[in-house]
């Protein structure tokens with residue numbers, strides 16, 4: 511019997527199943543997850559839309575090559591645990607990526623049905639099977655190879671570090687993860703807000719790694735508390751994987767950024783996430799109180815979108831996003847832009863801040879902006895914004911949050927003499943082997959590529975793990 515009983519012609523007529531969500535006006539006042547997840551019958555209905563292409567564009571456009579066609583086909587058979595296990599062959603954190611991957615540019619962007627109507631909701635199905643597996647309590651832990659006697663230090667507990675840890679422990683190596691902060695999970699925990707990715711999901715993935723034998727040490731700033739040299743020489747680690755991300759915030763470099771009430775999005779979100787402000791009944795707000803205030807966030811990516819939606823949830827009177835290009839150029843996930851609009855976030859597009867203005871006591875009172883228009887395309891093909899002369903105006907606000915990007919923190923690079931870095935302080939690593947210029951040291955994730963995505967960081971972690979395993983097995987080092 512075929513796994514999908516619906517005739518192919520009929521499948522193409524089926525509408526895409528809509529993800530149930532909390533009502534916009536209700537969710538804008540709480541930190542609970544926006545998307546509620548698919549029920550089994552809805553997931554089956556969505557999976558049955560798949561036409562099982564001979565050359566599946568979905569797989570070609572998945573950065574880690576998940577066999578999506580087979581996963582979807584297993585959902586059609588009703589064997590959800592088998593679908594989850596198939597997914598885990600290539601993706602170690604499906605409950606996370608199902609929620610945060612920019613699917614429209616990846617798997618769903620490659621789905622043939624998208625070219626004729628609407629693509630299969632691959633992200634929603636991925637989330638469904640991962641949640642089903644977790645709730646079933648039947649998460650099968652993988653087999654661990656016999657101990658090799660080798661040990662690996664991983665610096666950073668974001669998606670790159672966690673996926674490398676999961677693969678290396680299975681090969682029988684001793685694995686210890688060093689994390690600078692007091693919480694594990696990297697951006698998944700201190701950056702992405704609770705309403706998009708509940709912390710309990712990341713915690714559960716980390717406790718699975720502990721059960722496999724991965725050791726974790728928090729509050730260790732490698733490069734300060736201990737250097738890479740010391741880890742290798744004194745603590746006898748045979749290899750080190752540097753996965754420290756790109757968490758150093760960039761600013762606008764305009765007058766007034768020192769005023770009270772101005773934050774980087776990184777600081778704002780980290781405070782909210784790590785100091786539990788998303789539980790407002792139990793914890794105080796560890797930021798300048800947004801309640802009743804006008805908040806303006808600068809930027810068009812996921813970080814800016816998260817900050818502006820968070821400020822709304824903290825009680826902002828008016829939460830505005832200022833972005834210098836138009837909506838089509840916004841790098842944020844489409845779903846986040848759509849959700850933000852539904853929640854009443856005001857968009858000031860083609861607008862660029864030129865100054866932050868304040869009162870005589872040093873408190874922010876407004877953001878002076880200019881209007882922009884799109885000119886010639888830049889080197890990435892995006893049309894360059896050009897200032898419209900004489901278009902200055904002020905947006906009154908008491909809180910301004912700058913979310914225009916992050917870059918590499920130079921600490922490890924500056925304390926590890928023979929580690930090659932780019933002129934922007936990213937670590938140089940071979941894209942195939944993730945080997946750096948220093949023997950035994952590998953690097954991957956945002957610290958190599960610059961700020962990217964969760965799935966790319968996970969892919970880098972897995973590639974590094976395979977390469978570290980090769981090195982530990984045959985001892986040959988070539989950059």
Ligand code: FAD
Pocket residue numbers: 610611612665666667668669670671688689690691695696697698701702703730731732733753754755756757779812813816843919921922954955956957961962963964965967
């Ligand atoms: P990180 O996740 O940054 O983890 C690095 C870890 O290393 C951190 O825990 C850090 O504390 C630790 N560390 C740093 N220096 C040291 C040191 N010296 N010693 C010890 N530990 C150290 N991507 C998506 O795909 N979808 C999204 O929706 C999305 N939304 C985002 C929202 C926000 C607010 C942010 C900031 C990013 C978002 N991203 C999103 C990007 C994505 O989260 C990152 O690309 C990804 O987390 C990078 O993973 P990583 O493991 O390289 O680094």
Ligand code: SF4
Pocket residue numbers: 559560561562563566567568569578579582620621622623630632
């Ligand atoms: Fe199914 Fe779309 Fe992948 Fe084709 S491209 S196999 S329709 S999910």
